[in-house]
Amino acid sequence: MQRSGNNKMVAMNDDAPILSLAGIGKHYGGITALSGVDFDVREGEVVALAGDNGAGKSTLVKIISGIVSSDEGRILFNGQEVSLRKPQDAAELGIQTVYQDLALCDNLDTVQNLFLGREMHSGLLRGAKLSRPLMESRAHAALSSLNVKIRDYSVSVGRLSGGQRQSVAIARAVLSKPRVILLDEPTAALGVAQRAEVMALIARLREQGLGVILVSHDLGDVLDIADRIVVLRLGRKAAERPVAEWTRSSLVAAITGTDH
Amino acid sequence: MNTTRQQVSVTTAPAKISFRQNLLEALSTKWRVVPVLLSLALIWAIFASQSPVFLSARNLTNLADQIATTSIVALGLVLVLVVAEIDLSVAGLAAVCAGIVGVLVVNMDVSLSIALIIAITVGGLYGLLQGSMIVYSGAPAFIVTLGFSLMLQGVLLILLPAESGLVPLAGTDLQFLAAYRLPTTLSYALPAAVGLIGLAMRLNDHRQRVAYGLPSNLMRSMAIGVAIIFASLAVVAIFNAYRGVPLTVAVLAGLIAILSYATTQTPFGIWLYAIGGNREAARRAGIPVNWMKMAAFSILGMLTALGGVVAAARVLGVSPASADQSLLLEAIAAAVIGGTSLFGGRGSVWAAILGALVIGSIANGMFLINASTQLRLLVQGGVLVAAVIADALIARSGSSSSR
Ligand SMILES: Nc1ncnc2c1ncn2[C@@H]1O[C@H](COP(=O)(O)OP(=O)(O)O)[C@@H](O)[C@H]1O
Ligand SMILES: [Mg+2]
DSSP, X not given: XXXXXXXXXXXXXXXSOSEEEEEEEEEETTEEEEEEEEEEEOTTEEEEEEOOTTSSHXXXXXXXXXXXXXXXXXXXXXXXXXXXXXXXXXXXXXXXXXXXXXXXXXXXXXXXXXXXXXXXXXXSSTTTSBOHXXXXXXXXXXXXXXXXXXXXXXSBGGGSOHHHHHHHHHHHHHHTOOSEEEEESTTTTOOHHHHHHHHHHHHHHHHTTXXXXXXXXXXXXXXXXXXXXXXXXXXXXXXXXXXGGOOHHHHHHHHHTOOO | OOOOSSOOOOOOOOOOOOHHHHHHHHHHTTTTHHHHHHHHHHHHHHHHHHOTTTTSHHHHHHXXXXXXXXXXXXXXXXXXXXXXXXXXXXXXXXXXXXXXXXIIIIISOOOHXXXXXXXXXXXHHHHHHHHHHHHHHOOOHHHHHHHHHHHHHHHHHHHSOGGGOOEEOTTSHHHHHHHOBOOHHHHHHHHHHXXXXXXXXXXXXXXXXXXXXXXXXXXXXXXXXHHHHHHHHHHHHHHHHTTOOBHHHHHHHHHHHHHHHHHHHSHHHHHHHHHHHOHHHHHHXXXXXXXHHHHHHHHHHHHHHHHHHHHHHHHTEEOGGGOOTHHHHHHHHHHHHTTOOTTXXXXXXXXXXXXXXXXXXXXXXXXXTTOOHHHHHHHHHHXXXXXXXXXXXXXXXXXXXXX
């Protein structure tokens, strides 16, 4: 496995990871949640993170999004060592995380959700008057670029379908122009058609050159969309291969540890 | 349904939405005031048919006077309810703040304006203190504010000891203010001016929408704006047909305009609703959740102080009996009947006013037709129960897709 082991910029090399984790470990008291995990994401690539319950997926996601800090190992962004101590650190670098349930306010509409906390103003009453037209046009542009179709932007998102809601949550993350986007179980609890919607959206993110990290229980999803699959087991990286080299049964074997 | 992997287009199969779903959606958002307006129209029709004076300019002026305090407090309560908190101490605070004004003006000869500023500041600081205790401890607002309500009654007794408790306000500037009516010209000019500003904002909005290539319906937007202006001028004309627009009503109208703008057109307002809708999402979006909640409590405190003074000016006195809990019940009932959700995240400034009108009209009309107190309480309570059940049903259907 090749990796850019130096600290210098390996600028604009197509193969250089945007985000690279090396030897990551995390311990909770006596419990080892992660140990010696290496993990890379490149531009325009979907990396899936698979593993059984307790394998360490959530811990790794939290480390990348700055919610918890690792005890061991190094994190490189664009080839430079960084520390991710709080969510803002990750956001400033361009790492956005979309959590399953916690992203949207059901009582607000699409535009209000997309711009929550970074509302836009215009005209003389700067700062004291929202510019709904400006936000709506930006929202439309962002959603169109992701091929997301929502008929009425002023309907509260609680009324949208699960797929549309997930799309709005992802679009919200994309609006801040991240380079890496983490999706935590984006298709959980979605029906067939809605799952297809979200999968298409993930493909769009890849086309737009984002590095996508996908955490999913759904092996079908993972095999459908990922370019590379990383399997965690009991806090360690059990396997990592391009998707073409995985089958459903080999994936199951790697996840459960019956592949030896 | 076949989904091929090559087809990478997110076409949402339009979910089959039933008529009932559509109706609930409309009722829970933009049409939320429609059922309230209909109930109000029904109540007015019933009383008008039973009493020839119910719709007289004089009685409608009385009605406005009667609901002024409830409305002012309900305006603030809406903000607190929207962030999914509650304040049960408003009746006590209103009385204490009125007591402060009474003691300062009558016993200490302080000018009314200074006394008012002090009382409103006390109300605001009180809200901030109470709010900070709630948000930082995580204790339920409902119990904390109940405790504060008891303490305020104690404070009121300290301020106005039982033996010499009544502070008469007759002959003070407060009596003058309570009786003050706007000059006729001003009474039309003010709403017209505010209305024109509103129209200008709608027009500007339309221009921007067109510039950004968004759909916009100028005629509709203007028609609504003009209708609102004419409606307010008609209301002013009713007041002027009797003795003119009371100062209290003018102040209330100003508060409605300011709060309606703040809650719908500023980030502050959107953030309040966001917190009530999904606290965690709001926090992650960088919204200072605790500060916003404290601000809501504080604004409620200031409005409650003002409401207390208005109530005292109306009866020309404050006493330990002023901490009448019916203010609390009526203000909460007004907010809820108007469509404010106790679950947080839903409710508007208009809800508070319409709700106050509904319960105020019932009380006023029942009195006019000589209905018994028993009947009045039964009807008012019934309306409140119906409103809160309707709210729960709407809330349950509110996010059918997510829950
Ligand atoms: N906050 C915590 N405190 C103690 N142990 C934890 C904590 N978070 C995770 N763990 C432990 O770390 C291991 C990995 O958990 P997690 O990352 O949640 O796995 P996954 O998301 O793959 O199911 C588990 O054994 C879990 O019990
Ligand atoms: Mg997990």
